[in-house]
Amino acid sequence: MVKKLLLYLFFLSFSISTFSQVEETTYENKFAIGVNGSTLGGGIEIARNISPHFNIRLRGNTFNISDFVQEIEVDDANLNVTANSRFLEFDISLEYLPFRNSSFKIVGGASYFSDGETTAYATYDGSFEYGEITIGPDEIGDLELTLDYNGFAPYIGLGFGRAVPKKKFGVAFEAGSFYLPEPQVGIVANGMLAPTADQAKTLQQDIEDYRWYPFLNLRLSVRI
Numbered sequence: 710m711v712k713k714l715l716l717y718l719f720f721l722s723f724s725i726s727t728f729s730q731v732e733e734t735t736y737e738n739k740f741a742i743g744v745n746g747s748t749l750g751g752g753i754e755i756a757r758n759i760s761p762h763f764n765i766r767l768r769g770n771t772f773n774i775s776d777f778v779q780e781i782e783v784d785d786a787n788l789n790v791t792a793n794s795r796f797l798e799f800d801i802s803l804e805y806l807p808f809r810n811s812s813f814k815i816v817g818g819a820s821y822f823s824d825g826e827t828t829a830y831a832t833y834d835g836s837f838e839y840g841e842i843t844i845g846p847d848e849i850g851d852l853e854l855t856l857d858y859n860g861f862a863p864y865i866g867l868g869f870g871r872a873v874p875k876k877k878f879g880v881a882f883e884a885g886s887f888y889l890p891e892p893q894v895g896i897v898a899n900g901m902l903a904p905t906a907d908q909a910k911t912l913q914q915d916i917e918d919y920r921w922y923p924f925l926n927l928r929l930s931v932r933i
Contacts, residue, residue, distance in 0.1 A: 710848060741873040743881075743930030745770060748923060749798050756804075756872035756930070764804040764872040786896050787834050798823030804872050812881075816866040821888060825858040850900020860890035866924060879930045887922040 750772030802818025866885020
């Protein structure tokens with residue numbers, strides 16, 4: 710009886726081991742495509758499984774905000790600020806899954822930000838009175854601030870969910886940060902605001918350390 714039980718357990722463990730190896734072999738060297746929604750906007754990616762613990766992926770994202778208007782009241786007049794922001798982002802990254810039975814992952818990679826520009830255009834729609842003098846919008850002038858983030862940026866993140874799911878479909882969440890290139894600041898102004906343009910270099914020095922871009926991403930993928 711004991712011999713039969715031991716023999717049964719041996720064949721059972723052998724079958725489980727064989728099935729696990731077949732499942733892992735089937736899983737390896739597979740591709741997946743996915744769609745992303747994140748703080749980088751929306752995008753697509755393609756990924757390949759290279760081992761039970763590693764996936765490599767190539768991704769592209771695009772982000773665009775146009776004509777975002779904010780009104781700020783200044784001394785009974787309105788300062789109208791119109792903002793626009795856009796960029797294209799491409800990255801290649803490697804997922805490391807340290808635990809065989811968990812989808813927890815550590816991600817590292819490098820990205821390239823292209824056409825990354827944020828502009829803010831400010832105008833007054835009222836007048837200021839200084840004694841008997843009235844200063845109108847034309848005399849006050851307009852101001853345009855430009856920030857350019859273009860170039861390579863390293864990335865690190867953590868998350869759950871494989872880039873190449875073990876099943877046909879998969880969902881993944883990821884949180885991390887890009888270390889952006891040093892921004893280039895430009896200021897163009899006219900009228901009484903013209904001297905403000907001289908502050909572009911000072912502003913660039915003030916914000917040069919604010920280069921961490923938070924990244925939150927939700928991905929839906931299908932294995933092919």
